Amino acid sequence: MKQLLKELRHNPVLWLLAFVPVVLIAERVSPEAHTLLFVLSVLAIVPLAALLSHATESVAAKTGDAVGGLLNATLGNLTELVIAITALGAGEYMLVKASIAGAIVTNTLFMLGASFLLGGLKHHVQEFNRVNARIQAGLLFLATLALMIPSAISQADASTGGFTQKLSLLLAVLLIATYALSLVFSLKTHRELFASAASGGAEEAPWPMGLAVATLALSTLFVALVSEVFVESVQQAATAFGMTPAFVGFIVVALVGGAAEMTSAFAAARKNRLDLSVGIAMGSASQIALFVAPVLVLLSYVIGPSPMGLQFWPGAVVMILVATITASMMTTGGRSTWFVGVLTLMVYLTFAATLYLLPPRAL
């Protein structure tokens, strides 16, 4: 507790934690003030993200970067999962899918690219463990395929609804099984392949395990609560700011939803621990694709008004495919410079620009 207070004193960002209760109360008091709630929720998510980042680093310091990255991705994606489950219960399948696709694209392009750029501006050339990146790219490629097939078939032939649903269910099971096997591989049988390339230098003193885990859990909970306010307000606030729904779903929600992991990934990149950054960015993307998305398909049989399939809009599938190929190209060498970050971010900007300008009905 003392350490937490010390942290609060040293890190002015954490003062923003005051906005956490403010936004939760404001949401009760005036649930219609969308633009206000939007601003408040962003202000509240930022310090929670910073807290989460420090707690995760403390755990990671004791478990190795790869496991730390996995942990971080798991907890970070709780946010996305909670949001998506809420939307699923309300039957908002469009929003569920947009947030899944947007999270995959944002994590593989923006989070990875910005990590490369921020790390590269400080360090001339950075090295990272490419085995982990290669495995994650393979997982993402498989997941992309599993989204592509139902999408292509339902596109080619509208009368295949029942078949697409059955196929989605089967593919969802295959994806979850592959994800489980990937954990066996990275945490058990071939753990040593995921050891960090650069072990980092003198670190800040990490928190004790108990405090770190408790902070992780609590921060995640509050991120989830505040994120919900954010999602409810963002659509209407965005319209007020003149953004298209496609841009909001894919870019804004994904950026704020991933803020916690991004803070960790960027901090690690600045500290020349790019293994952790790449692990968070690509691990988070593949976890959403191979775990969150298929779990939502299965859950839709229980809590949704009707079963949800794995088919997406053609444009979303192409974006996920391009994001996967880009991430694979950029991580294949195991080395990075600031320009690799620029290239990755430019691919993201290309998508963002398209979505921003897209006429509302054309997605």
Add this chain to the structure above:
Amino acid sequence: MKQLLKELRHNPVLWLLAFVPVVLIAERVSPEAHTLLFVLSVLAIVPLAALLSHATESVAAKTGDAVGGLLNATLGNLTELVIAITALGAGEYMLVKASIAGAIVTNTLFMLGASFLLGGLKHHVQEFNRVNARIQAGLLFLATLALMIPSAISQADASTGGFTQKLSLLLAVLLIATYALSLVFSLKTHRELFASAASGGAEEAPWPMGLAVATLALSTLFVALVSEVFVESVQQAATAFGMTPAFVGFIVVALVGGAAEMTSAFAAARKNRLDLSVGIAMGSASQIALFVAPVLVLLSYVIGPSPMGLQFWPGAVVMILVATITASMMTTGGRSTWFVGVLTLMVYLTFAATLYLLPPRAL
């Protein structure tokens, strides 16, 4: 001869050789008993495959893994070629193309993936010569392109029939020329690049060259004879078992047709000679794509009722493309573990599941 008998005594699988004459006689006696003939022909192919595997290993032991792999692929694909020529003579172009596409996909995904998995379950990390894999992936990519262009054009514009046929002929000649040059490259000018990474340890005593070659030739002949019975019976037996025609053409025929090479590839993977496995799997796929398929196009002018082109269904082209990309991704590092096998097999399972569930008319 003595060695052959000794082999028979040690390897109970070879007792199944008794089914070879049985299936050939049964086919004469009751050609309508499709389900019986199907079961008998599978039982007869398995021991022939095992025999072929041992003979090929004996030859490979004296010629180096890469050449052995090439030899194996050449002889293994005689089966596919004989089947396809029979179908070609009967004007069954649909079956010819399904068996070509299925063989490419099955060899690059199932044979390669299962080799990685079986080898990886026994050995922690396996290394292999990635130069060979890279050349084969390049050949497959070129072949995929040569199938994609006529398919896309005949898809976009149905009135381009004559043009598609002329283009297919020209592309077939380009593919055969490239294949011939690849043999000059791998067997003559740059032979040393194809040397094995790991030279294997103590092997079983290989057969003398004469016995090995004779066994190779005879086994291949019988595999061809039995395969024909198999192909005639499989379609109707499959319907009896409730499988779609697409599933039978792409998966079942390809799995049984490639059984001989698979036995060799899997045995080599278990013995930590992954060079041989990768050589068989990818060499076989590229040989079908760059040699068998274009030869069939040329032969269709001589023995077919009408010229056959290189255009395929869009779904088949996509599967071949994805298989090529997957094989390229998985072999690029020159190292493998069991999970690489799982990933490759999952891509195959995704296709198999889709074909299994696909409504009959939708391919």
Add this chain to the structure above:
Amino acid sequence: MKQLLKELRHNPVLWLLAFVPVVLIAERVSPEAHTLLFVLSVLAIVPLAALLSHATESVAAKTGDAVGGLLNATLGNLTELVIAITALGAGEYMLVKASIAGAIVTNTLFMLGASFLLGGLKHHVQEFNRVNARIQAGLLFLATLALMIPSAISQADASTGGFTQKLSLLLAVLLIATYALSLVFSLKTHRELFASAASGGAEEAPWPMGLAVATLALSTLFVALVSEVFVESVQQAATAFGMTPAFVGFIVVALVGGAAEMTSAFAAARKNRLDLSVGIAMGSASQIALFVAPVLVLLSYVIGPSPMGLQFWPGAVVMILVATITASMMTTGGRSTWFVGVLTLMVYLTFAATLYLLPPRAL
């Protein structure tokens, strides 16, 4: 000057320089003799290309291969830029786009493949700096994406004209910004990564800087002048020779337009300076994609009859995508042999054969 004359005496190709004034006069005298002007212009471009090649090598000898390659690509592409600006002023947007797409495909496939083949026939295995190739492949991938998106959207929905134009403008700015950053990266912050792998052996004595730069500038000017005659005559001469417009636009114009750079690239490959060859081929392609093409989009607002967008025919986008993937695959290892050249050229031949046989209206 003395050195230039000595060069003229030693290199009989340069005697063809006499055709430069001949073609320029012939164009004034009989502007309708298209076939004659076509032959004369090709005869005049060849020696100019040789001169340009030698001058560039002289400059490159003093600045390092990577910078020399960049210089070469810049000056070589002046030709393409001048041709395209003339066509732009005349409102011939179809020709502008065909020459852009053709130049990208020809540089990445023909120039790169022929360099590998010519170098590989003389040297057993050649090494080159793969960092440069990887950066250029990344740039090309981004540019392909920027062409793909407007093309796909204008294909899917014809009513999105205004949107496509706005998007093209924004993407053009992104591409130019990325290109500028890539120059900062390769010439300033990470210059050392672009140093040559093999520093070449004893060279011919290079020209002094002043003469080299003057020759570069003058040759480029004359190449531009003669190229214009060539472009005006080629379409009708080609019809006389029985070639389709698509084949002329993509293959013939691009081959002759890139003759200067090709001479340099091939000469460097024969001298085992593959860094220079790869730098010219891929640098030229990425410069056309990320600099020439977007500059033309911006210029169309000033000198064109109406704004030009970045959308291309689907077939052209697919060719650019396949060319980018092929170049990326072939350069990823940093080593090359003659067969890598054969594979790359075969992809080019596949496209050339398709365009040659294509019915006029089908592109």
